[in-house]
Amino acid sequence: MSTETNSPYLEDTQLRADIDRSLRHPVMFFFTSGAAWLAVSLVLGILFSAKVHSPGFLDGCSFLNTGVLYQAHLSTMIYGWGAQAAFGVIIWLMSRLSRQECKASGLILTAGHVWNACIAIGTIRILMGEGSGVAWMYFPKFIWPVLLAIYFFIGIWAVIAFRVRRGGHIYISQWYLMATLFWFPWVFISGHLFAIGYLGEGHEMMATAASAWYRSALMFLFFTPVAIASAYYIAPKVTGRPVYSYNLALFGFWALAIVGPWTGFQRLMGAPIPSFMQFLSAGAAILMLIPAIAVAINILKTASAKKDAMAHSPSLRFTVAGVVGLLVFAALGALMSVPGVMKYTQFSTAQYGLEITGLLGFFSMCMYGAIYFIVPRITNREWISVGLIRQHFWLTVYGVLFIAIFYTLGGGFLHGEILENVNESQDSAYTRLFPYAVSLTTGFIFILIATFFFCCHLLLMWLRLGRRSSHPTLLVRHAHGSPHGPEGDLDKLENLDSNLSTH
């Protein structure tokens, strides 16, 4: 393309367009396949929760019993949706912030396909009853080394992009992304080696402790930094304002890095592992409020500088909701780590509810915000339907609130109280817990419908059937016209698109 003027702005615009085009296929693949796995996970979750309050439901199918459904549901949510959404965000965000085109798109796309194949095989094996039974590591043993190797071939390109980045400044998002690129393999290898590798060799207590640590470490050292990195990019970008406080961002990052790895063992309070590990982890889980509050203040203050952006921009709305979800997740986690409260929550449904609140209420919301921002840029199309985005947002919020309030808090504490009361009969316990168990199914149904809308919308964008416009899709209601005024010159857009495609 011949540029009449070589202004830095035009060159930077060209560079960003080149980066987006180079990452179109791998990033769209990760987002679309991740969304599909999320839908599968929610269906499995609905089947699981239905069987909890209606045990006779589908009881003729041996591969649909409660145990394997639970394992398959969590595995697909974590490794099918969570990991792939994170990979897509990591590689796009790092490339954009480092101003580096991706030169290994084909390799990353191939790795993504192999990752999906592994998830599919692992899920089928779980449903056949061949899961490992270790929490959050349910896939059979032979799957995890393959996943680790695939991660290397996805993550290394982001590290290379960072190393050869243009310019000297390192953005806040890049701190979190670089940290998570190194934390994930450490957590993954340690967790699987000490939990799966030692299982059945006389070290069951070590396997249990390693599994408890792995669940917290994966949440706080992989999902949390990726979501926060996305929030620190989206908020200033959409509002056009700098981050509220650079020092607070620095403080929040180091607080997460120092406190995050210590959590996890509080789940084994009272177990035959050293007492200091249990109470240290409980303390660390409570201290996780500090980085959560630091990040929340920074993001919410940045976003509130332009309140109409929060109302109109889908990306910012989902991101802000995700940051609020982070606060709720951290607060619930801190509450459930207090030994007096743990009496009611350690063996109750509150633990699972907390995990779902974190994965869907915090991480997924931030990922939706990133996806709604990134996809129009890499496909050169705008989202088609404001209604679908709005439905996606509100149904997800309703579903997460149902699960957090009714299932986690209400049902979790009631379940704990029933477990403490040895004189309570089975029938009475079932009757009292029934509505809370139904609340989980209801919450999942809301989120599944939202995910269905999201998947359809994403698929249309992947097929490049999105809206051709020079204006972004905003959550506004206008009787006529666009809040930006008339549509931009689509001929100019056509020429830009065809000129870019010649490179």
Place this chain on the structure above:
Amino acid sequence: MEPNLRDTPLRRFNTFWWGLALFVVFGIACFFLRTFVNDEMTDVDKERGQERLVKKDKVEAAQAAALKVDPTSVFDKLQNTLNAAPAASAVASPEAAEMAPAAEPTPAPAPAAPVEEAPAEAPTVTPAPAPVTPAPAAPAEPVAPTNPE
């Protein structure tokens, strides 16, 4: 736009192989750690299992010592005795008198008792073979109560 001086093939090459090396080094460290931890392992099940095996051998040896004759030959002999001289069973003889209560079906608690009493009885039985001649008769007593097992 200014050229990016950091973006060189050598830097990319270095970063790739350093990243791979970090993976491999960590994997090797975990492998050595696992090998180190495995050496000190004691399996409580296996330790308890050894004790149980020793006890089992002792019990079997005691039972083998108590059962000097082939049980099937005893049954044949008993059958022949009953067929040949049925009236003889009414004759008061030490053998018949001792055999008679043993012929009655033992009550239900009796089968449980021999499980614990067998080792206790064994010391009473094992000395019995020392006076050799009457020994074959005496072991017949404990054999009959244990038959209902």
